[in-house]
Amino acid sequence: MTLSHYVALGSILFIIGVFGALTRRSVIGILMSVELMFNAANINLAAFNRYLHPTGVTGQAFALFIMTVAAAEVVVGLALVLAIYRRRDKIYMEDINLMRG
Amino acid sequence: MIEVAVFCSMAAVALVSAVLVVTLRNTVHCALFLGLSLAGVAGVFGTLAADFLFVSQILIYVGGIAVLMIFAVMLMGRTSDLTLRQVNQEWLAGLLVCAITAAGLLRQAKGFLGKAADAPARALAAQAATKPLGRLMLGDFAVPFELISLVLMAALLGAIFFTRKEDEPKSTENGKPGRGGGT
Numbered sequence: 520m521t522l523s524h525y526v527a528l529g530s531i532l533f534i535i536g537v538f539g540a541l542t543r544r545s546v547i548g549i550l551m552s553v554e555l556m557f558n559a560a561n562i563n564l565a566a567f568n569r570y571l572h573p574t575g576v577t578g579q580a581f582a583l584f585i586m587t588v589a590a591a592e593v594v595v596g597l598a599l600v601l602a603i604y605r606r607r608d609k610i611y612m613e614d615i616n617l618m619r620g
Numbered sequence: 621m622i623e624v625a626v627f628c629s630m631a632a633v634a635l636v637s638a639v640l641v642v643t644l645r646n647t648v649h650c651a652l653f654l655g656l657s658l659a660g661v662a663g664v665f666g667t668l669a670a671d672f673l674f675v676s677q678i679l680i681y682v683g684g685i686a687v688l689m690i691f692a693v694m695l696m697g698r699t700s701d702l703t704l705r706q707v708n709q710e711w712l713a714g715l716l717v718c719a720i721t722a723a724g725l726l727r728q729a730k731g732f733l734g735k736a737a738d739a740p741a742r743a744l745a746a747q748a749a750t751k752p753l754g755r756l757m758l759g760d761f762a763v764p765f766e767l768i769s770l771v772l773m774a775a776l777l778g779a780i781f782f783t784r785k786e787d788e789p790k791s792t793e794n795g796k797p798g799r800g801g802g803t
Contacts, residue, residue, distance in 0.1 A: 520627055520667070522735035528631050528664065530725035532638055534718045539642030541714035542707045547647060547692055551654045554685060555638050558661045561677075565670045570735055576752045579670050580761055583753070586680050587768050591775035593685050597692045598782040604696050613708070 525566030533559035544611050546600045550593060557589040627667045634660030645706050647693045655686035672749045 532555060539552030561582040568578025600610065609615055637657035644650050662677035757765050 520623055520736070522732040523729050524627065524631075525664070525668070526729035526732055527726055528635070530722065530729055531635060532661075534722040534725065535635070535638040535642055537721070538714055538718040541717070542711040543642065544704075544706050544708050545647060545701070547689065547696065548642070548650060548706060551641055551650060551689060554654065554681070554689075555641065555657065558634075558658060558681070561673070562661060562664055565665055565668045565673055569668045569670070570732075570737055573737065576749050576756055579673050579749055580753060580756050582670075582673055583676060583757075584764060584768055586676055587772060590680055590685060591771055593688065594779045595775050595782070597688060598779040600692065601695065602782045610696050 522566055522570040525562060525570075529559045529563040529566070532556075532562065544613070546603075546610050546612060546615070547597075549612070550596050550600070553596075554589065554593065557585060561585055623667060627664065630660050630663030630667065632660075633657070634664065643707075646702060647697060647706070648690065651686065651689040651693050654689060655682050658682050658686060670749060672753055 536552045536555035536559060539555065540549050543549050543552060564578040564582040564585070568576065572578065603615055604610055607615065634657050637653040637660060640653040641650050641657060644653065658677065658681040662674050662682065665674040665677055
């Protein structure tokens with residue numbers, strides 16, 4: 520196993536996430552795709568830590584920070600989507616792309 | 621040898637489930653496959669000897685975020701969603717953009733092809749990462765650590781603020797009762 524395999528895995532996972540975020544219609548699908556992108560970044564950080572700086576754990580610490588930020592993001596995102604669904608009864612992106620009520 | 625087998629199987633699980641997450645029509649199945657994909661990523665962390673990340677991934681992502689997604693899908697799902705298309709009209713353009721970007725990224729990844737972990741690094745990485753991580757978090761990274769706790773606090777308050785029930789007078793003022801007003 521070389522570093523290249525891990526970077527390639529992270530790239531493909533990230534691209535799948537980008538594709539989902541570009542093409543899904545429902546807001547929850549887009550949030551799931553964003554989670555996939557966060558995970559791809561985490562794989563890259565852990566792999567670079569292991570192969571380029573194996574004596575330290577800085578990459579893993581960064582990955583932990585990203586996990587925390589992702590958790591906060593998904594909680595706030597789902598709360599917003601739930602609020603919009605309660606008020607407007609809509610979850611598809613083309614119905615809620617205007618920022619005014 | 622076993623490392624290669626574990627990496628390939630875990631990467632296959634993560635990638636196939638990720639493709640299913642972005643293509644399936646039933647959103648509940650999407651959320652379930654998201655959990656599987658995140659578990660595959662946890663296995664990849666295992667092959668990288670990142671034990672603390674492995675456990676955190678299982679705890680936070682598979683046990684927390686995937687379950688939260690399933691709850692959200694169940695709260696907001698309708699039966700008509702199963703017959704509607706879940707992908708917008710521009711999926712071909714999106715596929716093109718993603719293919720070009722993927723070609724560029726994989727070209728970059730080829731540059732690391734000769735970079736294998738050497739033996740001393742392998743021995744060092746076999747140690748548990750929990751203790752150095754704890755030292756780092758409360759040493760060099762103390763300020764970001766505290767800032768992250770602030771961010772989590774703000775997220776918690778924001779989630780409560782956005783999902784609270786609407787006030788009763790406000791909803792009757794508009795002429796129609798609020799949908800989540802509990803009346």
